[in-house]
Amino acid sequence: MNTKAIQSLLENVKQGSLSIDEAVEQLRHLPFEDLGFAKVDHHRQIRCGFPEVIFCPGKTAEQIMDIFGKLAAKGNNVIASRAEPEVFEALSASGKFPKAQYEKLAKMIVLKQTTKKISDNYIAIVTAGTADMPVAEEARVTAETMGQNVKSICDVGVAGIHRLIGHSDTLKKIRQASVVIVVAGMEGALASVIGGLVNCPVIAVPTSVGYGASFEGIAALLTMLNSCAAGITVVNIDNGFGAAYAASIINQKITQGSDQNANNNTNS
DSSP, rough: OOOHHHHHHHHHHHHEEEEEEHHHHHHHOOOOOEEEEEEEEHHHHHHSSOOOOOOOTTHHHHHHHHHHHHHHTTSEEEEESOOOOOHHHHHHHHSSSOEEEEETTTTEEEEEEOOOOOSEEEEEEEESSGGGGHHHHHHHHHHHHOOOEEEEOOOOOOTTTHHHOOOHHHHHHTTOSEEEEEEEEEEEEHHHHHTTTOOOOEEEEOOSSGGGGGGHHHHHHHHHHHHSSSEEEOOOOOOHHHHHHHHHHHHHHHHHHHHHHHHHHHHH
């Protein structure tokens, strides 16, 4: 349930088209619904601005489908992350969610039931190499499902930095973003380069891409944490979802501020 749904519910009670008992029944599962094996957080949309996301590893297909159904019933967008194709096949076979889609590279199941007005403010997602794209796609799908405008810039790592510096259109696209997510493995140096070129928040995502001494992303993580460029925040290894969630909240606040300023200028 979201804020608009609660407002509508209270309005129906006020107008007499819905009894108090009926309203209480609809609110019964706030703030969470206990399934025994999981407590589905229906209050998170109101509290944090976006519904709970299902992290699939460690859960059975049946458990994922049960949680998915409870979240979908509230009318919000639903994301199941790190989902194997078999989970989506089981979900599709149930016939309950015909609009659900599987984002193969991101390994995400997405059900879009609501749309938001997309502003001109956007999140730029920059990848160092093609091998980093699964993590970048996880970020893109998350941000777009949260109603954000996203522009992706792929394969501009420091091994061929001319692909970034030498192309004014590419650099302009990055510099005009409200937030930049930088996805890089190996030594993770791209985040420092981008951080020294832009005046907006940079969220760095180290990936597990690299040879043995990269230690499955630890080398990139340490490089990003020790960056001399100010304004860089670092999330965990391969955590495209976390980066996109944070970037979406930042961009949403920027958009709300821009809209408020526009309204104030109109009214003055």
